[in-house]
Amino acid sequence: MTAPLVVFFVLAALAVIGAVSLILQRHPIHSALSLIVVMVALAGLYLLMGAEFVAAVQIIVYGGAIMVLFVFVIMLLNAGVEERTSLSKMAGAPGLLLVVALAGFVAATIAKSGASVQAATQTGALSSTKGISEMVFKDFVYPFELTSFLILVAILGATVLAQREKS
Amino acid sequence: VRSLLAANVELVITIVKIALLLFIVLTVNAYLTWFERKVVAHIQSRWGPYRVGPHGLLQPLADGMKFLFKEDPTPAGVDKLVYYLAPLLALTLALTSIAIIPFGPDPIHLFRRDIYLGIAPPNLNTGILALFAITALGVYGVALAGWSSNSKYPLLGGLRSSAQMVSYELALTMSVVGVLLIAGSFNLRDIINAQARHPERGIFGWNVWPQILGFFCFFVAAIAETNRAPFDLPEAEQELVAGFNTEYASFKFAMFFIAEYTSMITVSCLCTIMFFGGWLSPFPASWTLTHYLPSVILIPFGLWVIMDGVRYETIFGRLVLPAVGAVIAALGLAFVVFPPVNEFIQGPFWMLSKILLFLFIYVWVRGTLPRFRYDQLMAFGWKLLLPVSIVNVILTSFVILMRGAK
Numbered sequence: 001m002t003a004p005l006v007v008f009f010v011l012a013a014l015a016v017i018g019a020v021s022l023i024l025q026r027h028p029i030h031s032a033l034s035l036i037v038v039m040v041a042l043a044g045l046y047l048l049m050g051a052e053f054v055a056a057v058q059i060i061v062y063g064g065a066i067m068v069l070f071v072f073v074i075m076l077l078n079a080g081v082e083e084r085t086s087l088s089k090m091a092g093a094p095g096l097l098l099v100v101a102l103a104g105f106v107a108a109t110i111a112k113s114g115a116s117v118q119a120a121t122q123t124g125a126l127s128s129t130k131g132i133s134e135m136v137f138k139d140f141v142y143p144f145e146l147t148s149f150l151i152l153v154a155i156l157g158a159t160v161l162a163q164r165e166k167s
Numbered sequence: 168v169r170s171l172l173a174a175n176v177e178l179v180i181t182i183v184k185i186a187l188l189l190f191i192v193l194t195v196n197a198y199l200t201w202f203e204r205k206v207v208a209h210i211q212s213r214w215g216p217y218r219v220g221p222h223g224l225l226q227p228l229a230d231g232m233k234f235l236f237k238e239d240p241t242p243a244g245v246d247k248l249v250y251y252l253a254p255l256l257a258l259t260l261a262l263t264s265i266a267i268i269p270f271g272p273d274p275i276h277l278f279r280r281d282i283y284l285g286i287a288p289p290n291l292n293t294g295i296l297a298l299f300a301i302t303a304l305g306v307y308g309v310a311l312a313g314w315s316s317n318s319k320y321p322l323l324g325g326l327r328s329s330a331q332m333v334s335y336e337l338a339l340t341m342s343v344v345g346v347l348l349i350a351g352s353f354n355l356r357d358i359i360n361a362q363a364r365h366p367e368r369g370i371f372g373w374n375v376w377p378q379i380l381g382f383f384c385f386f387v388a389a390i391a392e393t394n395r396a397p398f399d400l401p402e403a404e405q406e407l408v409a410g411f412n413t414e415y416a417s418f419k420f421a422m423f424f425i426a427e428y429t430s431m432i433t434v435s436c437l438c439t440i441m442f443f444g445g446w447l448s449p450f451p452a453s454w455t456l457t458h459y460l461p462s463v464i465l466i467p468f469g470l471w472v473i474m475d476g477v478r479y480e481t482i483f484g485r486l487v488l489p490a491v492g493a494v495i496a497a498l499g500l501a502f503v504v505f506p507p508v509n510e511f512i513q514g515p516f517w518m519l520s521k522i523l524l525f526l527f528i529y530v531w532v533r534g535t536l537p538r539f540r541y542d543q544l545m546a547f548g549w550k551l552l553l554p555v556s557i558v559n560v561i562l563t564s565f566v567i568l569m570r571g572a573k
Contacts, residue, residue, distance in 0.1 A: 064303025
């Protein structure tokens with residue numbers, strides 16, 4: 001095995017273990033920490049694909065800003081350990097079926113189009129900061145600005161809703 | 168073994184570099200505590216550490232021993248995993264961030280290879296972004312320490328710190344955008360080289376002049392980001408005992424301590440690189456006589472240490488201080504005698520001098536300014552620093568547009 005392949009498997013394992021642990025942990029903080037592990041492992045995978053910029057942004061935005069907010073809120077609410085309810089059989093059986101179906105679907109897709117997956121992971125434009133900025137600010141500038149506007153509206157809405165009513 | 172070494176030269180060189188940098192950073196850390204105590208003491212008309220070793224120079228060693236041998240109790244009811252993880256996380260991230268800093272322009276030719284000063288490869292094109300990525304994770308060390316300690320003061324300290332770091336990170340990131348626009352690159356080496364576009368201007372070519380607003384925002388936000396006075400509310404002792412690290416003792420406390428001082432060094436490096444020309448000399452490139460400045464500083468300083476050491480009160484001091492002074496003076500003399508060495512150390516010399524200056528300012532600020540109140544802190548970050556840094560971005564891009572794209 002080549003060195004990049006070893007690194008890939010380590011990072012992939014970290015991501016999968018983190019994701020599973022996210023669901024299985026009983027304390028919200030532990031779940032949040034698992035999610036951080038997933039985010040950082042994904043950033044490592046992006047780095048492995050040569051997408052330095054995306055990797056750095058992944059850690060700054062998801063690993064840093066968003067997850068800090070999660071942790072902050074959990075700390076602020078002082079959320080305790082979750083209580084487990086016994087799984088209802090009604091939910092269990094269809095759930096298992098769905099999982100199998102989803103896994104089969106993903107596997108079938110990969111098996112059918114191995115070549116196109118390969119092509120998709122060959123990041124051309126996405127690998128360089130210049131390529132990304134040209135895409136975002138030239139080719140897709142209107143959708144991009146529209147999205148920013150939408151987010152701004154959402155922020156304003158949240159601020160208005162969260163404000164205490166003036167007495 | 169030899170063939171294995173030959174096959175992995177890059178790896179071996181990197182590991183040696185890491186070990187060397189780790190050693191240097193930890194030593195500098197230790198003496199930074201000594202430096203801080205001395206400077207703050209003199210600001211307050213005291214002597215500072217004086218008993219352990221001549222001029223208290225062995226104080227860091229004594230402190231280190233104390234950290235290692237103290238009892239290390241784990242408080243009841245802590246979340247074990249997170250409680251142990253937090254200091255580890257804080258220290259690891261702080262030490263990792265320094266790996267990205269380049270310390271000198273020229274490589275050393277060794278083993279038929281160019282070995283650059285600094286661990287990251289010179290063509291690391293996401294330099295500053297990678298640094299921000301690591302700093303962005305740094306908040307977890309403090310927040311998780313506060314949460315896992317199962318105690319109210321650490322929890323409050325941790326909450327304050329996460330709120331503070333999230334707030335000031337925005338201003339910190341926005342304030343460097345102007346520099347990035349001027350340099351047109353995230354690469355730290357490119358940012359420094361962009362400040363040398365006009366070698367005849369010397370100090371007036373540095374980013375601090377066109378980016379004075381950005382520098383102000385960056386430095387203030389950076390002090391807040393490292394939780395130092397006057398922004399050290401997470402550990403305000405009158406209100407919170409010691410804040411997030413109240414329940415930590417012995418080496419786990421030392422890890423937080425080292426992490427804090429290491430991030431001070433990183434921030435000083437960043438200030439130097441982004442705004443003060445990194446390893447560039449403040450003099451115009453044609454003033455070649457200034458290349459003797461390291462010797463002109465080191466030799467008299469070494470002689471002064473010898474003079475002072477001969478008259479020192481204790482016998483130990485009378486033996487050690489002249490020896491140290493002789494080493495310093497000999498170093499200065501060596502730079503004069505070997506011109507290639509002198510040329511090579513120009514970059515690192517200016518870089519380190521500027522870093523030292525910023526570390527001094529850090530300590531000076533701590534010794535001078537009173538702590539902010541919490542609401543003042545938040546208002547300052549959101550209502551002053553962030554708008555000013557955004558205005559700086561707009562102004563800078565406007566000027567660059569007016570002058571025409573490069």
